[in-house]
C-alpha cells in the first residue's frame with residue numbers, strides 16, 4: 178500500500194502569537210516550528226499500516242527550505258521518503274492543488290492529513306485534494322481500519338460517532354484515537370539524513386482568498402474571586418451579572 | 423441572485439446551529455438585497471422546514487429520498503453545488519459542523535469558490551469581495567479572510583451568531599437533482615449518538631474538568647453539575663490521554679475548540695494549549711485549589727478551593743436556584 182501523508186509546518190503550541198507589518202503578517206521571530214500535531218497522528222497511522230513491508234510512506238509538505246527540519250523530523254519518525262513543493266503556502270486551495278498535482282501521477286492508495294492545522298485551523302486541504310482527484314474523503318476520523326481496498330472509518334459527529342466504509346483511494350483526516358503519536362528514536366534520527374527528500378517546483382494556481390489582517394483577542398478584565406464557602410454568591414453573579422444561567 | 427444556506431438536520435430535527443446559519447444567511451442577504459434559499463437534505467417533515475421561514479428563508483428546497491437519508495459527503499456536496507448553480511447563489515453558507523467541515527471544501531472546489539471556514543461574524547463587503555472574520559491559531563488570534571472569487575462559501579462557527587426571527591415565510595419545494603452513482607461510494611454503516619448528551623461544540627454551557635479530579639471515578643459530580651446546568655462535559659488533554667474520559671471531550675488547541683456562553687473549568691491549570699481552545703467562551707469560571715493557577719488570569723469568576731468541597735456545594739446551590 179502506497180501512503181501519502183500531508184505535513185504542515187506550524188508554530189510550536191507554546192508560541193506567543195503576534196503579528197508584524199501592521200498586523201498583516203505572522204511574526205515568526207523566535208518561533209519554533211513543529212510537525213502539526215494532528216499530522217503526527219496521520220504519520221503514525223501510516224507507519225503502522227506500512228509496517229513489516231506492507232507498504233511505503235511518503236510525506237509531502239508545501240513550504241520553503243526552512244521547513245526541511247520539520248520534514249526531517251517526519252522522516253526520523255519513520256516515513257520512507259519526502260517531497261517538498263518549493264513554495265510558500267498561500268492558502269489551503271493552493272496547498273491542496275500542489276499536493277493533488279503530485280499525487281495524481283503517483284497512484285497512492287491512501288492520502289492522510291491531520292484533521293486541521295493548528296495555525297489557520299482550516300479543515301480544508303484534505304477535502305480539497307479529494308475533490309480535485311475526485312475520490313472519497315472523511316475530514317475528521319477517530320478510528321481507521323484498512324482491509325484490502327476498503328477503509329472503515331469512525332468519524333466524529335455532534336454528540337456521537339458514525340461508522341462508514343469507503344473505497345480506496347481515499348483521503349482521510351485524522352484526529353486523536355486513530356493512532357498513538359510516535360516519536361523518533363535514535364536509529365530513526367540517524368537514518369533520516371540518508372532518506373530521499375525531493376524538492377519540486379510548484380504549479381500555477383489562481384488565488385481565491387487572502388488574509389488581509391490579523392487581530393488578537395481583547396484581554397479579559399480582572400477575575401472576580403468568590404470565597405469557597407460562598408458558592409451561592411457565584412450562582413447569583415452568573416445569573417444577575419454575567420446573565421449566563 | 424440568492425444566498426443559499428445548507429441546513430443540517432439531526433434525525434429530522436433542526437438544531438440551534440441550523441437556525442444560526444439561516445439567521446446569518448438572512449443578514450448577508452439583507453446586506454446585498456437578496457433572498458435566502460435554504461436547502462435541506464434528508465428526511466425532514468414540513469413543520470420543521472416551515473420553521474426555516476421564521477428565521478429568514480424565503481424558499482426551502484427539500485431533498486428527501488431514501489438514498490440520501492444519512493449523510494454521504496460526496497453526494498450531499500453534489501446536491502449543494504447543483505442547488506447553488508440553479509439558484510444563482512452568490513454566497514453559500516453552511517454550519518462549520520463535523521459534516522460541514524467535510525462538505526464546504528468539496529462544494530467550494532466544484533464552484534471555483536473561495537472558502538472562509540470558522541466565520542464568527544457577518545462579512546463586510548469591499549467592492550465585489552467579502553471580508554470574513556475567522557478564528558485562527560486555535561483561539562489565540564483572528565484572521566480576516568478576503569474572498570475574491572465570484573461565488574463565496576462561508577462556514578459559520580456554532581455559537582457565533584445569534585438566532586434572529588425575521589418577517590419572512592417560506593415556500594417549500596421538493597427538489598430532486600440527479601447525482602452520479604460514484605458519489606455514493608461512501609456507505610454509512612452505523613450512527614451511534616448519545617441522545618441524552620448535549621453536543622460539545624454547540625453547547626451553551628460547558629463543564630470541564632482536568633487532572634485535579636485525580637481519577638475517572640470522581641466524574642460523577644462533574645456529570646451531575648453538567649446535568650443541573652444543562653451543560654456538555656469536557657476535559658483537558660491529559661485526562662483523555664489517560665483514558666479517564668473519551669477523546670471527544672478533549673478541548674484545547676489539539677482538541678475541540680468551544681465558544682459557549684459559560685465555560686466552567688474545574689481542576690485545570692490553564693496551560694496555553696488548553697486556553698487556546700476555550701478562550702472564545704463568553705464567560706469563564708475557574709475552580710482550582712491553587713491561587714497561582716494560570717487559568718485565573720483569563721477567568722471572569724474564580725473560586726480558590728478544593729473541587730471535592732466546592733462542586734457538591736455548587737450543585738446544591740444551583741438546584742436551589744433552579745427551583746426558585
Ligand SMILES: Cc1cc2nc3c(=O)[nH]c(=O)nc-3n(C[C@H](O)[C@H](O)[C@H](O)COP(=O)(O)OP(=O)(O)OC[C@H]3O[C@@H](n4cnc5c(N)ncnc54)[C@H](O)[C@@H]3O)c2cc1C
Pocket residue numbers: 190214631632633634635657658659660661672673674675676677688689690691692693694695696699709710711712715727728729730
Ligand atoms: C503539543 C501539545 C498540545 C497540547 N494540547 C492540549 C489541548 O488541546 N488541551 C489541553 O487541555 N492540553 C493540551 N496540552 C497539554 C497542556 O500543556 C497541559 O499539560 C494540560 O492542559 C494540563 O491539564 P490539566 O490542567 O488537567 O492538568 P494539570 O496541569 O496537572 O493541572 C491540574 C490542576 O488541578 C488543580 N487541582 C489539583 N487538585 C485539585 C483539587 N482537589 N481541587 C481543585 N483543583 C485541583 C491543580 O492546582 C492544577 O492547577 C498540550 C500539550 C502539548 C505539548
